[in-house]
Amino acid sequence: MSPSFASALAAAREAAGGQNYPGGALYVVATPIGNLADVSLRALHLLQLADAIACEDTRHTQALLRAYGIDKPASAWLAVHQHNEAGASHAVVERLRLGQRVAYASDAGTPAVSDPGARLVAHAREAGYPVMPLPGPSSVTAVLSVAGISAGHGEFVFAGFMPAKAAERDAFVATLAQEPRAVVLLEAPHRIEMLAASLAVLGPRPLTVGRELTKQFEQVHTLACDAFPAWLAADAKHARGEFALVLHPAPVAAALGEGERVLRLLLPELPVKTAVKLAAEISGEPRNALYEAALRLKAGGDAEG
Structure with a gap:
C-alpha cells in the first residue's frame, strides 16, 4: 500500500x-x-x-x-x-x-x-x-465539465467509440452533422488520427479534446473540427493516451437558399464532395455549410430523384 x-x-x-x-x-x-x-x-x-x-x-x-x-x-x-x-x-x-x-x-x-x-x-x-x-x-462527465457548453445547451448524447469500418464511419459522421446537441465521443490512441480525419468534414464546429484526463500529463484543448488533424500532427504527444471528446452543439444554421436547392438537384447524380463543390461555385455559399447540408440531405433521403 x-x-x-x-x-x-x-x-x-x-x-x-x-x-x-x-x-x-x-x-x-x-x-x-x-x-x-x-x-x-x-x-x-x-x-x-x-x-x-x-x-x-x-x-x-x-x-x-x-x-x-x-x-x-x-x-x-x-x-x-x-x-x-x-x-x-x-x-x-x-x-x-x-x-x-x-x-x-x-x-x-x-x-x-x-x-x-x-x-x-x-x-x-x-x-x-x-x-x-x-x-x-467518469470520463464522460469529466470532459463535459471542461467543455464550456453554454447555458441552454445542456443536453448531450453519449456516442462512445466511432465505428471502425469506413462505410459505417461515414454514416456515423453524417448522423453527427445532423445532431444539434453536444456529443461525447471516446477513442483509443491508435485510432485517434482516423477519428480526427472523419470529424474534419464538420468544418468549424467546435470540438473539445480531453487527453489523458486526471493523469499527470492530462490536456484539454478546444478547436475547430477541421483543425483537429493538424493539431494532432503538430506534436507526437498529442496522439498519446486515451481520449474523451465533446463535439459542441451545432450552431443554428443560416438559411442556405440557392445552395441547398442546387444540392438537391446534384446529389442524386454526383458524389457528395463533387456536388458540394459545384453548389458552392454556383451559389457562392460556404462550402463547409453546404457539406453539412449535403450530409443531412443524404441521411434524411431528402435529395430529389
Whole structure:
C-alpha cells in the first residue's frame, strides 16, 4: 500500500461505515480513470466489505486494490468482461444467492457506460437481487465539465467509440452533422488520427479534446473540427493516451437558399464532395455549410430523384 492511502482507509470506515450494505446485493463501483486519489471513500469502504470482486480484468483491479491496502483471497475474484459477461453473470448471481456482497468494477471509470457491466446488472435484477450504484469517476462527465457548453445547451448524447469500418464511419459522421446537441465521443490512441480525419468534414464546429484526463500529463484543448488533424500532427504527444471528446452543439444554421436547392438537384447524380463543390461555385455559399447540408440531405433521403 502507498503510505499516502493509509489514512484513507480509516477515513472511509469513518465516513461511510454508518450506511447499511446488505448482503445478497450487487454493488456497481466507479474506480479512477487515471488518478488513484479520485476514488471515493464509500468505494474504499465497500471494496473492503465485499465478499467477492467481479471485474473486467482481475490483474488490473487486484493491483488497484493493493495500492489502497486492500487484499482479497483468490477465491473472491471473478472475471466478468465483454467476452464472457453473459456466462459469468451466472457465477455472480450464485454468489448473490449465497448472501454475499459482490462489487463490480471495470478497468476504469463507471461500469456499464461504454465498459462491460450492463448485462451483469440486468441479469442480477432479473434474478431478483438489488443493484446499488457507488458513483464516482467518469470520463464522460469529466470532459463535459471542461467543455464550456453554454447555458441552454445542456443536453448531450453519449456516442462512445466511432465505428471502425469506413462505410459505417461515414454514416456515423453524417448522423453527427445532423445532431444539434453536444456529443461525447471516446477513442483509443491508435485510432485517434482516423477519428480526427472523419470529424474534419464538420468544418468549424467546435470540438473539445480531453487527453489523458486526471493523469499527470492530462490536456484539454478546444478547436475547430477541421483543425483537429493538424493539431494532432503538430506534436507526437498529442496522439498519446486515451481520449474523451465533446463535439459542441451545432450552431443554428443560416438559411442556405440557392445552395441547398442546387444540392438537391446534384446529389442524386454526383458524389457528395463533387456536388458540394459545384453548389458552392454556383451559389457562392460556404462550402463547409453546404457539406453539412449535403450530409443531412443524404441521411434524411431528402435529395430529389
